[in-house]
Each structure stands twice: as structure tokens, then as C-alpha cells.
Amino acid sequence: xxxxxxxxxxxxxxxxxxxxxxxxxxxxxxxxxxxxxxxxxxxxxxxxxxxxxxxxxxxxxxxxxxxxxxxxxxxxxxxxxxxxxxxxxxxxxxxxxxxxxxxxxxxxxxxxxxxxxxxxxxxxxxxxxxxxxxxxxxxxxxxxxxxxxxxxxxxxxxxxxxxxxxxxxxxxxxxxxxxxxxxxxxxxxxxxxxxxxxxxxxxxxxxxxxxxxxxxxxxxxxxxxxxxxxxxxxxxxxxxxxxxxxxxxxxxxxxxxxxxxxxxxxxxxxxxxxxxxxxxxxxxxxxxxxxxxxxxxxxxxxxxxxxxxxxxxxxxxxxxxxxxxxxxxxxxxxxxxxxxxxxxxxxxxxxxxxxxxxxxxxxxxxxxxxxxxxxxxxxxxxxxxxxxxxxxxxxxxxxxxxxxxxxxxxxxxxxxxxxxxxxxxxxxxxxxxxxxxxxxxxxxxxxxxxxxxxxxxxxxxxxxxxxxxxxxxxxxxxxxxxxxxxxxxxxxxxxxxxxxxxxxxxxxxxxxxxxxxxxxxxxxxxxxxxxxxxxxxxxxxxxxxxxxxxxxxxxxxxxxxxxxxxxxxxxxxxxxxxxxxxxxxxxxxxxxxxxxxxxxxxxxxxxxxxxxxxxxxxxxxxxxxxxxxxxxxxxxxxxxxxxxxxxxxxxxxxxxxxxxxxxxxxxxxxxxxxxxxxxxxxxxxxxxxxxxxxxxxxxxxxxxxxxxxxxxxxxxxx
Amino acid sequence: xxxxxxxxxxxxxxxxxxxxxxxxxxxxxxxxxxxxxxxxxxxxxxxxxxxxxxxxxxxxxxxxxxxxxxxxxxx
Numbered sequence: 001x002x003x004x005x006x007x008x009x010x011x012x013x014x015x016x017x018x019x020x021x022x023x024x025x026x027x028x029x030x031x032x033x034x035x036x037x038x039x040x041x042x043x044x045x046x047x048x049x050x051x052x053x054x055x056x057x058x059x060x061x062x063x064x065x066x067x068x069x070x071x072x073x074x075x076x077x078x079x080x081x082x083x084x085x086x087x088x089x090x091x092x093x094x095x096x097x098x099x100x101x102x103x104x105x106x107x108x109x110x111x112x113x114x115x116x117x118x119x120x121x122x123x124x125x126x127x128x129x130x131x132x133x134x135x136x137x138x139x140x141x142x143x144x145x146x147x148x149x150x151x152x153x154x155x156x157x158x159x160x161x162x163x164x165x166x167x168x169x170x171x172x173x174x175x176x177x178x179x180x181x182x183x184x185x186x187x188x189x190x191x192x193x194x195x196x197x198x199x200x201x202x203x204x205x206x207x208x209x210x211x212x213x214x215x216x217x218x219x220x221x222x223x224x225x226x227x228x229x230x231x232x233x234x235x236x237x238x239x240x241x242x243x244x245x246x247x248x249x250x251x252x253x254x255x256x257x258x259x260x261x262x263x264x265x266x267x268x269x270x271x272x273x274x275x276x277x278x279x280x281x282x283x284x285x286x287x288x289x290x291x292x293x294x295x296x297x298x299x300x301x302x303x304x305x306x307x308x309x310x311x312x313x314x315x316x317x318x319x320x321x322x323x324x325x326x327x328x329x330x331x332x333x334x335x336x337x338x339x340x341x342x343x344x345x346x347x348x349x350x351x352x353x354x355x356x357x358x359x360x361x362x363x364x365x366x367x368x369x370x371x372x373x374x375x376x377x378x379x380x381x382x383x384x385x386x387x388x389x390x391x392x393x394x395x396x397x398x399x400x401x402x403x404x405x406x407x408x409x410x411x412x413x414x415x416x417x418x419x420x421x422x423x424x425x426x427x428x429x430x431x432x433x434x435x436x437x438x439x440x441x442x443x444x445x446x447x448x449x450x451x452x453x454x455x456x457x458x459x460x461x462x463x464x465x466x467x468x469x470x471x472x473x474x475x476x477x478x479x480x481x482x483x484x485x486x487x488x489x490x491x492x493x494x495x496x497x498x499x500x501x502x503x504x505x506x507x508x509x510x511x512x513x514x515x516x517x518x519x520x521x522x523x524x525x526x527x528x529x530x531x532x533x534x535x536x537x538x539x540x541x542x543x544x545x546x547x548x549x550x551x552x553x554x555x556x557x558x559x560x561x562x563x564x565x566x567x568x569x570x571x572x573x574x575x576x577x578x579x580x581x582x583x584x585x586x587x588x589x590x591x592x593x594x595x596x597x598x599x600x601x602x603x604x605x606x607x608x609x610x611x612x613x614x615x616x617x618x619x620x621x622x623x624x625x626x627x628x629x630x631x632x633x634x635x636x637x638x639x640x641x642x643x644x645x646x647x648x649x650x651x652x653x654x655x656x657x658x659x660x661x662x663x664x665x666x667x668x669x670x671x672x673x674x675x676x677x678x679x680x681x682x683x684x685x686x687x688x689x690x691x692x693x694x695x696x697x698x699x700x701x702x703x704x705x706x707x708x709x710x711x712x713x714x715x716x717x718x
Numbered sequence: 719x720x721x722x723x724x725x726x727x728x729x730x731x732x733x734x735x736x737x738x739x740x741x742x743x744x745x746x747x748x749x750x751x752x753x754x755x756x757x758x759x760x761x762x763x764x765x766x767x768x769x770x771x772x773x774x775x776x777x778x779x780x781x782x783x784x785x786x787x788x789x790x791x792x793x
Contacts, residue, residue, distance in 0.1 A: 088747040092740070123773045126749045154773065279746035283754075302759075305775070309768060310760050313777075318763025412777040416764035519741045520766060520779035521748065 026079040027193045028111075029068070032099050032134060033118030034127050035085030036525035038146040038176055040064075042118060043082035044537055045176035046185075063098060064541075070186040078189065081112070089133040089234075090243060095451075103137045104234055114192050115141040116185070121151035121158045121173075122526070124294060128286035129279075131167065132202035136234040140196045142188050144181075145173040150526055154303060156296035163293035168200050177531055201233055204281030211263040211274075212236050218255055226252070241275040305405075305526040312409050322413040325406070326432045332393055333436040340389035348382025368576055371566050372559065380558030384551060387439055387678060391546055394433065394440035395539040401429075403530035408522055415520050421504035424448065424518060427457050431500065434464030435493075438675045442682040443546060452512050458687035459511075459695045460504045462675050463702075465496035468618035472670055475622055479644045480651075480663045488664075492671055499672060503702070511694075546685065557677040561616055564589060581609065581628050590628075597654075600669065600707035601662030601715070604654035606646075611669070617676045661714025665707040672703035721756065721767065721778070721786035730756045730788040737785035745786075748776060756788060 033039040047066030063084065067077040083102065084095035091097035103111060117134060119127045134141065145160060164171040170188045174181035203209065216236040220227050226235060226248070239248065239256035240263070260274035267277060311317050356378050357363075361370040401407040407426070415425030426448055434441035438461050445457045473492050477485035568579040569588035581587050582605075590609035597603040606628045613624040629646045648659065655662030674680065674696060683692040724730055732754045735742045749771050750756075759775060760768040766779045778786075 087744070090743060090747075092744060125772050126774050129747055129749065151773075156773070275743065276746065276751075279743075280751050283749065283751045306759050306770070309775070313760055313762050313768060315761060315763050322763070408777070412766060412768070413763045415762075415766060415777075415779060519737070519782040520777060521741065521744050521782060522777040523748065524768070524775040524777055526775075 026067075026076060027113045028081070029078050029114045029116055029189060029193075030081045030083055030099075030102055030112040031118065032083050032103070032115050032130075033085060034087055034120060034123075034130055036523065037085065037118040037120040037123075037127065039085055039118040040082055041534060042116075042144060042146065042174060042176040043080065044534065045179055045182060047080055068186075070190050071183070075190055078193070080116075086130065088130060089137075090238070090241075092450075103134065103139055104230055107229065111139065113140065113196060114189060115139050116189065117141050117143050117169075118146050119143050119171075121145050121148045122154060122156060123147070124156075124158065125283065125286045125290050128167070128289055129282050132204070132282040132285055133234075133237075135167075135169075135199050135202050136237050137231040138198040138201070138233065139231075140192055141169050141199045142185070142192055143167060143169050143171040144185055145171055146176070148173050149175060150528075151296075154296070156294060159293050159295070163289065166289040166292040167202075177534075202282065202285045204278065205284055207263065207266055208277055208281040211240060211259050215240060215256055215259050219252065223249070223252055237278060241278045242273075303526065305524075308527060309409065309524070312406070313412055318409075318413045322410050325401075325410065326429065329397055329429070330432055330436055332397060333390060333433055333440055337390040337393050337436075341386050344386040344389065345382065348378060348386065352382065353378055368566070371562060371576075375566075376559040376562040377555060379562070380555045381551075384547070384555075384678065387437075388543065388547070390437060391440055391443065391543055392539060394444060395542045396535055398444060398542075399535040399538040400530050403528065403534055405525045405527040408524045411522060412520070412524070421456075421460075421501060422508045422512075423453055423457060423504070424450070424520065427453065430457060430461060431464055434461045434466065436467055438462055438464060438466050438679045439682045442679065442686050443542065445686055450518065453518075455687050455691055456504065456507055456512050458683055459507055459691060459698070460500050462679055462683070462695065462699055463496060463499040463503055463672060465492060465671050466618070466675055468676070469670060472614075472618060472621045473667055475643075476647070476663055476667055479647055480660060488667075492667060495668065496671060499702070503698075546682070557616055561586070561613065581624075586612070587628075596704070597669075597707070599711065600665045600704065601655035601658060601711035602651060602666045602669075602707075604650050606650050607654065607666060611673070614670060615674050615677065617678070618670070621670070655711070655715075658711070658715040658718055661711045661718055664714060665711035668710050669703045669707040672706055673699050719788060719790075720784045721758065721769065721788050722780055722783040724758050724788060724790070726758045726760060728757065729791040730758075731791050732756055732786060732788055734787040735785065736787060737782055741782060741785075745782075749774065750786065755791065756786075 031039050031043055043064060043066065046068045047064075064082045066080050066082075068080040069075075069077045081102070083099045086096040086099045088096070089100045089104065091100055103115070115134060117131055119131065131143070143163070145158060145163065148158065151158060158173075160171045160173050170192065172181055172185045172188050174185055176182070204212065212233065213236075216232050219232050219235055235248075236256075239253065240260050242257075242260065263274050263277060264272055312321055353374055356374045357370070360373045363371040363374045401410070407429075410429065411425035413425065414428035418425050418427045421427070427445075430441045430444040433444050441461045441464065442458055445454050445461065448454045448457060469492075470489070473489045474485070477488040481488045563585075565581060565584045565586035566576055566579070567585040568575065568583055569585045570583075587605065587609065590605040590612060593608040593612070594603045594605045597608060602608075606625065609628050610621045610624045613620040625643060625647070629643065651662045651666070652659045680692060680696065683695060687695070721730070721732075732750060732752055734752060735745050735750055737745065754771055757770040758767055759770045762768065762777065766777060767783045769776050769778055769783075
């Protein structure tokens, strides 16, 4: 699950990269294996920087593919695809479905020439289950035996030669972190590609094998089209276990059901069915292989991971430790990131802006080019790049959490809490991060392996009140609520949590009805020390993906706002770029929008203008307030200065005397509507265009309805 | 008895998996097949169990653990 989490759920908005290698002549090799078997580490070691991440054709999951130079005279590089880790070829999530899509559902010419199967030496029996399924497809395969160091530490010794004989495929022990065994693996792959040999199936026991063979013969003779499209044995096995394939005709399904009934009757246990018998058959084979190839303690001993877990997941220490880790992450993404973010912002508004002014001229002197370049592009790109330290910190922390193995424990500890929303425990982390900034929170949502959960989380994160919104709450609460300001700000946080819960429950009922209440069945990988190389590689891949997708939308939005505030409206004095905010198209737009908020008590253009720039960034809300009043003495957001009386006058006038309900309504609107354009860009990366649009409209609707409710009820009470 | 009721540290034999079909299939795939030897390693902070089966460790929520029928193995 952790392994699969490294892929980006990226719907229709990818950059068009395909995970399928462009060179059709290259030999296709797929890495297949359970999660947490070191598969991606192996992939990174084999391809190095020669890899790219792209959408799986027709799917919403990204996979990494790369070029692997296997060496040898005249040998062309191999196109290697790193499929998301899976426990089974009967998939439970879109990530898991990729292995089956590639090995079974695809026409024969689209399937890989060879599978390199990562087999975890420390967890052999469980891994062999998937190997038995892969062997059913007949694809030529090589076993890369990983985690031999972890196995040795537990006193488990795997004999590669005996294992190779037992699984009937070449076995190469590898330690990708230490780059051991990679050359031997390359030679084995070259040899296997030179003389491909379909892999024989695992022996599932005489009774099961009779049933499978009978049904496979039936398919070969009666269903030639089906037999040509999919591996025959695999089809027979999946039909026997009751897998409902839509392309299978009724007659064949009945034949399969009849054979399944006979199979169960021959076994004679009232609790069994064909699916169970097939699973047992695979495990019997796995245990035979285990007995032939493994020397070690008969029963697993308590490991140091068990001892650490006894503390980290325990009743008394589990929750405080988990909350401590979450607090540290929150601190790192706020306190630690803030000076870096401010520094970069200063760099762009200082030296870079000066340089741009020197090149194209001062926007204050008029002219469209200086305005567009300095105010629009430098400002917009500067804002996006100022997020880079924050995102990098977030990605490094995510990689550390995942690679160390703690993340699975955190998910276990928080599971019960998150179930209220119908989300798994892993969802806790993005929500916590969201209180700092929604943008890295959205990126963190990709740690969920279930797509429905990811989409639901991606839609509720914007309701988590971020630190940028806090600056506005503090200013307004300070001006209007005096000594109760702290309570009012606290109430905004409470409301944010209530909104997350209510919206989560509502979205589950309306949009994500199919999202089953998933039980927690989560494999906990042993604790491991993350490697610098692995953490940096993951951080770089994720950061590059974020910048690619978010760059465009940020530049377009900033340019649009600059354009609106530069164009004079109506009788506005001054030419293009020389008008005051009040007389620009932006001011006109704000006046146009203002009546929409009259029921909420702030139908006044100063207020609506700040909400328009608040769409770009909440950090800009206070400076826009100042601009609309032509007030210059606003310092950092917390000191209202001369702004206070003007704000009071605005809200008093707009609300017909019900000032406090109107200010509260304004704050509630600010909490619930679009956090900022970068959030929209990040949402687009994570949940796709359509759901981002739905989420955008939903936030506006909820914000407006709540603001109206707060003002109307507040006015009655006051 | 069910896995949920089992004491920590006791070796257990899995008798039957009585959960919904999707959940049962995933449990089977992870090695929770009848006859498998299990051991409860710990109980979670907010409910749920940590279970050792072979060399793997799996976290289960309490509802799932309650659907696994087990019997104690002699030490």
C-alpha cells in the first residue's frame, strides 16, 4: 500500500506522458510484486535518472517507466515499467489493477516480454501467492529475491538455487540499496529475452488442477476468441473462483459454476467454496516452495520491529506519539517553511522585480509591457516558486514517513478517528497539514491507495482553514471583537473542523456512494532507515510534477487579475495601467459582484474586491483592503492602523447597522470559499478538472449559504 | 473464539474467515487461510489488532478481527 501510494493519482490533466515506453522496438520488462518488497528501490537502482512518470493509458494512475541498460555487446536498452505493488491479480484499487491490465487484459502483443518479480525473502509465503497468480498468465519471468538482509537478521536463509527449482524460474538475489546483484540480474534478463520461455503454472494440488484443466480445455475448444485474447489458464482459474468477467458468455459461466460446485463437493467441507480452495491451493504450493528453499526458525520470532511497535502503536503511547509526529510535521510546514517562503517572496519582489523594471520599465510609469511582466508574470511566478520550500519540506517528510515504515503505524493509530468520515487512517496526515497550507495537503492526499478516498479527501481539504486565512481572521477579529477576538478566531477553527466532517459525510452520500466502508487490513512493513538517495529522488519527482501542473494556472490567474486592475472602467481617469483600483475594471467587477452579498450583510464593493483577490491568495486580502481604501499603513496584516475605522464604516453601512453579524458572515465566507488559485492548481493535479470544478462551485455555494445564514440569524439575535 | 478475544502473545490456528466476501478475499490473499498460525502482537491505541502471521505483520480493525474464528495452539 505504501508502495502504491507513491504514484500520483492524476486524471485528465497529466502532461500527456505515457507510461508505455515510446520506443516500440525495445523489449518490455515489467516489475511486479507485493507492496513493500523493495520494487521501486530496485527500479530506481536499475534506471537511475533515465526514468519518467506518466499516466497509464486510459487510467487515472501514474506509473514510472525507464530505460534500463542491461549491458552486453550490442544489447539495446530495455524499457522497464514499475507497476504499483499489489497483493493479487484480483485488484482492489486502480493502482492494483495495473498489473492485471498489463498481464491479462491487454492483447498478447501489448503484454510485457518478461516480468521481473520482486520476491521478499523475509516474507516468502505471502509473496509466493501473487507469484502463483502471475505464473497462471504464462508470462516469461525472473525472480529478483529482495530483502535477504532483513531475512538474515531474522535467522531466515533462502537458498536461491533450491528456490529457482521450486518455482521453476531463474532466481537472482539483489540488494538494490547496496547495488548488489544488479549485474547478475541484467545478465539473467538478457538471457531470458534472448530465449523467452513461458513460465509453467504453480501446482495447486490434484483436485484443483483437475478442475482447472477441465475448464481450460473447455475454453480452448469452445471459446477460441476468448482463448486468443487472454491467457487460458488464468481465465479458467478466475472463472472457477467466481470472478465476474463481463466479456464471458453465459454458457461458459455456467460451465465454470458447475465445475466449481463439483470441486467444492469433492472437498466436502461445509465452510469452503472454490475461491477459498484456490487460495488454499496457492498457499499449499507456497508452503512447499518455502519448505524446499528456506532454512530458519519454524515459527516467526518477535523482531525488534515488534518491540518498537509494542510502544509506537500501544494504547498508552500510540496516540500521544502519533499526535507528536503530526505536530512536528505541522510545525515544519509552517514555522520552518515560513522564513524560507518569505525570503523567496522578498527575493522576487526585490531583486527580481528590480531586474525586470530595469529591463522593461517601471509599471507605475504606465505602459502595458512593464505592468504585465512586473506585476503579472514576476508576481505570479514568484508566488508559485515561493511555495517550493514548503512543498519540498512536505515531500521530504512524506518520503521519510513512508520509507521508515512509520506511516503505516500512524494510519493504524488514526484509523478509528478517520472512520467518522469514511476515510482510512492515512487521511489524517493531509488534513493536519492542511491547517498549515492546503497546497501540500492536497499533494499529501496521494498517500491513499483508494482512488475514491483520494477524491473525497481532495474535495474536503479546501475546507480546512489554512494559516493564510488566519491572518485575515486575526485582523478582523481584532478590529471588531476586542477582547473576544481570540474566541472568535478559535470558533473559526471549530467551524472548519465541523465543515470538514459535514462535507465529508455529505460528499460520501452524494458523489462517492460506491466508496465502500473499507475494513482496515493493512500490512505493516518492518522499520527501515530511509536512504538519502531514495528520499531526494521521490521529493524531486513530486516537486517537478507539482510545478508542471500548477505553473500554468497560477500565471494565467495572476495575469487576469493584473489585466482587470489595469483597464479603466467607464469614466475612470488615466489610461491603461494608470487607474486607481476603484476606477479599474477590477473595481467595476467588485461593484458588480457586491449585491450578491447583500443578504450576507457585506454587499459593498470594498468587501467583494478583497474576496476577488482572496481567490488569488488569502495573503493578498489585507493588502487589497488597504488598496481599496487607498490606505498605506497596513503592516503585515496584524496591525489594522487606519484601516480599522474604514472597515467599521464599510460593514456598518453594508449591514444596515448589524455590523458584528456581517463581519462574522464575511469571515465564514472567507473560511469556506476557494482558498487560493494555487489550491485549485493542486486540486487539478490530484482530482482532475471535473471534480475541481465541482469542488470550486461547491465551496462558493457553501460559503455563500453559510454567510447568509450567519448574518440573518445573527441579525435576529442582535 | 474470535481473534479479537484472543490474548496477546498466544499462538493461534485460524479456523474460519467469516467476513464480507471482498474483505475475506483480501485476507486469503494475505495468508489468512484456514490452518494458518497467527499471533496477536499488540492492541492498537484506538482499537484494532496487530497480528503476526508468518513473518508478516498486519493491522486489522476490530470488526475484521471479530470475523476470524481461531483456536489456541498449545505452547
